[in-house]
Amino acid sequence: xxxxxxxxxxxxxxxxxxxxxxxxxxxxxxxxxxxxxxxxxxxxxxxxxxxxxxxxxxxxxxxxxxxxxxxxxxxxxxxxxxxxxxxxxxxxxxxxxxxxxxxxxxxxxxxxxxxxxxxxxxxxxxxxxxxxxxxxxxxxxxxxxxxxxxxxxxxxxxxxxxxxxxxxxxxxxxxxxxxxxxxxxxxxxxxxxxxxxxxxxxxxxxxxxxxxxxxxxxxxxxxxxxxxxxxxxxxxxxxxxxxxxxxxxxxxxxxxxxxxxxxxxxxxxxxxxxxx
Ligand SMILES: Nc1ncnc2c1ncn2[C@@H]1O[C@H](COP(=O)(O)OP(=O)(O)O)[C@@H](O)[C@H]1O
Ligand SMILES: [Mg+2]
Numbered sequence: 652x653x654x655x656x657x658x659x660x661x662x663x664x665x666x667x668x669x670x671x672x673x674x675x676x677x678x679x680x681x682x683x684x685x686x687x688x689x690x691x692x693x694x695x696x697x698x699x700x701x702x703x704x705x706x707x708x709x710x711x712x713x714x715x716x717x718x719x720x721x722x723x724x725x726x727x728x729x730x731x732x733x734x735x736x737x738x739x740x741x742x743x744x745x746x747x748x749x750x751x752x753x754x755x756x757x758x759x760x761x762x763x764x765x766x767x768x769x770x771x772x773x774x775x776x777x778x779x780x781x782x783x784x785x786x787x788x789x790x791x792x793x794x795x796x797x798x799x800x801x802x803x804x805x806x807x808x809x810x811x812x813x814x815x816x817x818x819x820x821x822x823x824x825x826x827x828x829x830x831x832x833x834x835x836x837x838x839x840x841x842x843x844x845x846x847x848x849x850x851x852x853x854x855x856x857x858x859x860x861x862x863x864x865x866x867x868x869x870x871x872x873x874x875x876x877x878x879x880x881x882x883x884x885x886x887x888x889x890x891x892x893x894x895x896x897x898x899x900x901x902x903x904x905x906x907x908x909x910x911x912x913x914x915x916x917x918x919x920x921x922x923x924x925x926x927x
Contacts, residue, residue, distance in 0.1 A: 693757070694718035695879050696773070696848045698742035701751035711737045712903045714751065719848065719881040719896070724874050726894035726911065728887040728924060734903040735883040736778050739852050742881070743775045744768050755848070770798055774846030778853045778883070781837035784826030788817050791825050791836050795843030803843060810839040813869060831862035835869070842873070849873065851882035867893055888925050891915050899924055 697718035704711040711734045719725035727735050740746045742753055744765040752761040755771055763771065782791050792810060796803040811818035814835040820828060825836050834854050841849060854870065855863040863886060871893055874880050884890030891897050894911030899920060907920050914920050921927060 693754070695721045696742070696753075696755050696881060698738060698748075698753045699751055701738065701741045701748045701753075703741060703746055703748035703751070704737075705746065710749070710903065712741060712748070712751075714905075715741075715900065715903055716751075716905055716908075717742065717881065717898050717900075719879045721879055722874075722877065723895035724870070724880045724882070724893055725896040725898065726890040727881070727883045727898045727900060728885075728890060729898075729900035729906070730924075733900040735900055736852055737903070738900065739775070739777075739850055739881075739883060743773060743850060766798075769844055769846075772844075772847030774841035774844055774849045774878075776834075776837045776841045776849075776851045776854060778856065782825045782833055782840065785824060787822050788825050788828070788836055789821040791840050792817075792843050795840030798844055806843055806845060810842050813842075813872060814839055829858075829862075830856075831858040831866060834858065834866060838869070838873070842878075846878060848879045848881065851880065853883050853885055855884065855886055863889065888915070891925075 697716065699716050699718070700714045701712045701716070702710055702714055715734065715738050717725070717727055717738050727738065729735055737746060741748050744753070744760075744763055744767075748761065752759055754760065755768070755773065758771075760768055760771060765775070769775075783794060786794070789807075792807055793803075796806070811821075816832055817835055817839055820832065825833060828836065834856075838849075838851065838854060851870070855866050858866065867889065870880060870882070882890070891911040891914050894914075897907075897909060897911045897914040898905060899907040899914065907914060907917065909917070915925070
């Protein structure tokens with residue numbers, strides 16, 4: 652019975668690491684032009700040349716590509732309404748793309764439902780409604796483990812190690828927590844599936860600069876455990892500072908793609924998107 656559960660087969664092991672080792676590896680070479688390819692040895696997760704919109708509405712994304720390599724943090728920035736969240740939803744399967752595809756570790760997962768993508772190893776923290784406010788912190792984490800049939804207590808302990816405040820508040824309703832603490836609950840919930848890759852949509856939205864720095868530190872910590880991170884950020888400057896790769900989206904299109912460092916140094920990117 653439990654052996655028919657793909658999750659059980661895949662991860663019901665004694666690995667104490669929060670990550671799945673198959674998500675780790677040496678960094679892949681990236682093209683100098685910033686172009687992203689899905690050739691063998693390409694990014695661990697890529698939404699490639701995605702075109703599509705909501706329902707029968709107009710296309711929001713136009714051949715949009717976002718990706719993250721093994722061992723890296725990739726950051727998506729751009730003005731409000733640029734399609735950042737839409738691109739994340741497309742990669743997670745919450746939006747049908749009319750053309751383009753999504754590859755996870757080289758496998759075409761374009762046709763999979765979001766839940767099947769979770770089983771494949773994708774963790775997603777959406778921009779809004781990312782926790783159950785009336786449930787306790789611990790219940791939220793348990794909900795995060797919904798696809799697991801194995802013992803997830805070790806993973807919960809790891810999440811509490813990463814976010815000690817959550818352990819302290821584990822019996823409190825998540826809705827009573829501060830904005831920064833709620834985001835920790837949301838990230839912790841996503842980690843409960845032991846994802847191979849983590850997608851975060853504006854994890855620092857609405858928090859103070861100090862809390863933002865702290866959240867970024869924790870995100871870097873998660874990345875260091877071997878989980879590649881693809882995230883959208885409105886704090887473009889700070890996010891690009893920690894980004895191995897950065898994507899600037901404008902009107903559903905890739906405007907600039909490069910290393911975080913190179914984007915920060917690009918006069919045009921600075922002028923148009925980083926406030927000079
Ligand atoms: N659920 C939806 N249904 C229809 N249009 C939407 C929906 N969500 C977003 N949009 C539209 O898609 C465009 C991009 O939005 P979004 O991806 O949320 O931008 P960003 O995250 O970059 O601020 C906007 O024009 C927005 O109005
Ligand atoms: Mg958004």
